Amino acid sequence: MADAKRAAPASGSGARPLSPHLQVYRIQMTSVSSILTRITGSAMMVGVILGVWWLLAAATSDAYFARADAVATSWFGDLVFTGSLWAVWYHYLAGLRHLYFDSGKGLDIPTAEKLGWVCIIGSVVLTVITILLVQ
Amino acid sequence: MRYLTPRKRAEGRGAAHHGAEHHWAMTVSSVGLAFLLPLWLYIFGSALGGTREAVLETFARPLPAILTALVLVVGMRHFAMGATTMIEDYARGTNRKLLIIFVIALSWVIAATGLFALARMAL
Numbered sequence: 001m002a003d004a005k006r007a008a009p010a011s012g013s014g015a016r017p018l019s020p021h022l023q024v025y026r027i028q029m030t031s032v033s034s035i036l037t038r039i040t041g042s043a044m045m046v047g048v049i050l051g052v053w054w055l056l057a058a059a060t061s062d063a064y065f066a067r068a069d070a071v072a073t074s075w076f077g078d079l080v081f082t083g084s085l086w087a088v089w090y091h092y093l094a095g096l097r098h099l100y101f102d103s104g105k106g107l108d109i110p111t112a113e114k115l116g117w118v119c120i121i122g123s124v125v126l127t128v129i130t131i132l133l134v135q
Numbered sequence: 136m137r138y139l140t141p142r143k144r145a146e147g148r149g150a151a152h153h154g155a156e157h158h159w160a161m162t163v164s165s166v167g168l169a170f171l172l173p174l175w176l177y178i179f180g181s182a183l184g185g186t187r188e189a190v191l192e193t194f195a196r197p198l199p200a201i202l203t204a205l206v207l208v209v210g211m212r213h214f215a216m217g218a219t220t221m222i223e224d225y226a227r228g229t230n231r232k233l234l235i236i237f238v239i240a241l242s243w244v245i246a247a248t249g250l251f252a253l254a255r256m257a258l
Binding site for chain 1: 162165166168169172176177179180181183184187190191194203207210214217218221241245248249251252253255256
């Protein structure tokens with residue numbers, strides 16, 4: 001990008017800053033870890049809805065619980081709950097990171113990138129630990 | 136020479152046109168959830184996969200019932216407000232209003248359903 005900027009004419013429309021081209025755009029930890037916070041926060045609602053439906057069924061009757069429990073404990077339920085569990089832990093760590101950012105710390109790029117890796121690796125570790133604990 | 140203060144020039148310029156109270160509410164609910172969630176995940180995860188009798192017994196106890204109620208209310212408010220911020224970034228006009236109304240309504244429906252289920256199991 002620096003080369004393209006230097007080669008551009010100093011006047012006219014060519015002097016405007018060039019936007020990053022999609023095909024050469026390098027994905028950054030800071031943007032990925034930020035957007036994952038939004039995606040996980042929204043996607044975990046699938047698990048929340050399934051969980052609340054399962055609770056409602058448990059509160060209602062044996063027949064209703066049997067139906068909801070069959071879904072909640074099927075491969076589909078396992079997929080939703082495992083995915084939501086990871087989403088909760090990722091969102092949890094990313095939220096702690098935001099509280100740390102709000103105190104004015106960790107905003108330099110090397111630290112922010114390291115904290116992004118902590119969120120991604122930490123969320124996987126916490127998901128595995130939680131699954132092992134509740135079995 | 137500019138007669139406006141930097142604050143006056145910055146006010147109302149964001150996607151939502153306001154936000155200090157919103158940000159503070161998100162901070163408070165996130166700290167609350169940070170304390171509530173680890174134990175709640177353990178309780179809910181342990182109850183999942185059990186018989187109906189075991190589930191009813193779990194959520195009839197005070198700690199699981201109160202914890203689940205708090206997670207539902209605080210969590211659904213946190214979701215509604217966070218989703219509102221996201222919608223304000225990506226949608227405009229009537230679309231924005233309809234989407235925000237939808238997520239707020241959805242979060243209240245989920246919270247009310249969960250609280251109703253809890254009340255039936257615990258009381």
